[in-house]
Amino acid sequence: MPSLRSDFSENLGSAPKTAMRQSFMDMALEEARAAAAAGEVPVGCVIVYSGEVIACAGNRTLTDFDPTAHAEMLAIREATTAIGAQRLADCDLYVTLEPCTMCAAAISYARIRRVYYGAADPKGGAVENGVRFFSSSTCHHRPEVYGGIGEAEAAALLQEFFRKLR
Amino acid sequence: MPSLRSDFSENLGSAPKTAMRQSFMDMALEEARAAAAAGEVPVGCVIVYSGEVIACAGNRTLTDFDPTAHAEMLAIREATTAIGAQRLADCDLYVTLEPCTMCAAAISYARIRRVYYGAADPKGGAVENGVRFFSSSTCHHRPEVYGGIGEAEAAALLQEFFRKLR
Numbered sequence: 001m002p003s004l005r006s007d008f009s010e011n012l013g014s015a016p017k018t019a020m021r022q023s024f025m026d027m028a029l030e031e032a033r034a035a036a037a038a039g040e041v042p043v044g045c046v047i048v049y050s051g052e053v054i055a056c057a058g059n060r061t062l063t064d065f066d067p068t069a070h071a072e073m074l075a076i077r078e079a080t081t082a083i084g085a086q087r088l089a090d091c092d093l094y095v096t097l098e099p100c101t102m103c104a105a106a107i108s109y110a111r112i113r114r115v116y117y118g119a120a121d122p123k124g125g126a127v128e129n130g131v132r133f134f135s136s137s138t139c140h141h142r143p144e145v146y147g148g149i150g151e152a153e154a155a156a157l158l159q160e161f162f163r164k165l166r
Numbered sequence: 167m168p169s170l171r172s173d174f175s176e177n178l179g180s181a182p183k184t185a186m187r188q189s190f191m192d193m194a195l196e197e198a199r200a201a202a203a204a205g206e207v208p209v210g211c212v213i214v215y216s217g218e219v220i221a222c223a224g225n226r227t228l229t230d231f232d233p234t235a236h237a238e239m240l241a242i243r244e245a246t247t248a249i250g251a252q253r254l255a256d257c258d259l260y261v262t263l264e265p266c267t268m269c270a271a272a273i274s275y276a277r278i279r280r281v282y283y284g285a286a287d288p289k290g291g292a293v294e295n296g297v298r299f300f301s302s303s304t305c306h307h308r309p310e311v312y313g314g315i316g317e318a319e320a321a322a323l324l325q326e327f328f329r330k331l332r
Contacts, residue, residue: 066243067252067275068234077232086233101299102275105268105292109233123304126271130304131297133267138289138296 021094021116024048025150028094029118031058031071032157038063042157045071045095047079047088047112054091055079071095072103076110087111096154098125098147104133107143114144118154187260187282190214191316194260195284197224197237198323204229208323211237211261213245213254213278220257221245237261238269242276253277262320264291264313270299273309280310284320 024046031044035058046056057074061067072095080086092114098121099107105126107115117127126133127145134142190212197210201224212222223240227233238261246252258280264287265273271292273281283293292299293311300308 061252065246065250065252067246067277068239068243068272073234077234080231080233084231086227086231100271101297101302101304102268102271105266105271106234109268111233124306126304131267131299131302133297136267136297138267138292140290 020051021149024053024092024094025096025116025118027053027056028071028096029150029153029157031056032096032154035059035071036157036161042161043071043095043097045075045093047075047091047093049079049083049088049091054082068102070100070103072099073106076106076112080110089113092116093143094149096150097121097158098127098129100124101126101131101133104131105139108134108139108141111141112143114146116146116149118148118150119158120147120151186217187315190219190258190260191262191282191284193219193222194237194262195316195319195323197222198262198320201225201237202323202327208327209237209261209263211241211259213241213257213259215245215249215254215257220248234268236266236269238265239272242272242278246276255279258282259309260315262316263287263324264293264295266290267292267297267299270297271305274300274305274307277307278309280312282312282315284314284316285324286313286317 027046028044032042036042040059044058046053055075055078057071059071060069088110090113093112094116096118098117122129133139193212194210198208202208206225210224212219221241221244223237225237226235254276256279259278260282262284264283288295299305
């Protein structure tokens with residue numbers, strides 16, 4: 001696994017590529033905002049194949065009565081259904097919050113190529129926190145991982161959401 | 167977390183209770199056999215509330231083009247939809263194979279009360295193997311866990327399935 005919070009210019013080259021990646025994270029943030037508007041924890045996700053968004057989702061655990069309805073799980077299921085295959089090799093996933101244990105495993109099972117995420121999640125994350133699934137002995141596909149993309153906005157959305165709940 | 171492979175007589179009392187639990191595991195094994203017949207990895211799961219089965223499923227990852235369609239995930243979604251709530255407090259889950267990282271986390275998020283499983287899974291399990299999620303710092307609900315229930319039959323189903331694949 002590459003080091004987290006890598007220098008994008010080093011890994012991905014020129015400014016337009018970085019701008020494109022930021023724009024995919026902006027779309028994930030838009031999904032997070034829509035989730036918040038529906039009373040859900042504001043996390044959003046998009047999956048990209050060959051420069052095109054093939055799936056996008058926000059959290060829907062309350063709406064769907066489904067504790068597994070995290071943004072990443074919904075986007076993975078949308079993408080695999082769209083493609084008609086259960087593996088998303090050559091696909092990249094953008095999510096506003098560090099994936100949890102369930103989602104990190106699902107990302108690995110789906111063979112996602114790269115994961116870009118926003119805010120770290122010390123309480124529930126499983127990439128740089130918690131079980132660090134991608135570094136575990138039972139992880140059989142490790143995506144490249146880049147954290148801290150759009151971090152400030154993702155974290156602000158979550159803080160605002162939980163402040164209102166109190 | 168109670169020790170795995172506990173003595174049932176110690177934890178659960180009289181023989182009829184043990185027999186009832188075996189019959190729920192038999193139903194999970196039936197789901198596993200049906201999954202094998204459909205070409206899926208033979209794992210089956212049932213969820214029980216107040217002595218009644220409220221959800222049952224076998225693996226459907228190939229059928230559904232969905233890497234997240236493990237038996238436990240499908241059964242949890244079926245149960246929460248049936249109940250109209252995203253938490254399954256007071257529900258018990260029976261599964262023929264040690265839950266993987268994704269499913270162990272989903273079981274925790276769903277607030278399942280007790281997990282009974284069959285064969286251990288050193289390659290992919292996350293209860294007594296791998297990330298041992300229920301003992302991790304980012305696990306915020308720990309079910310009671312009992313392994314080795316119906317283990318021989320569950321393991322035989324898996325061995326036969328993978329033998330045929332070779």
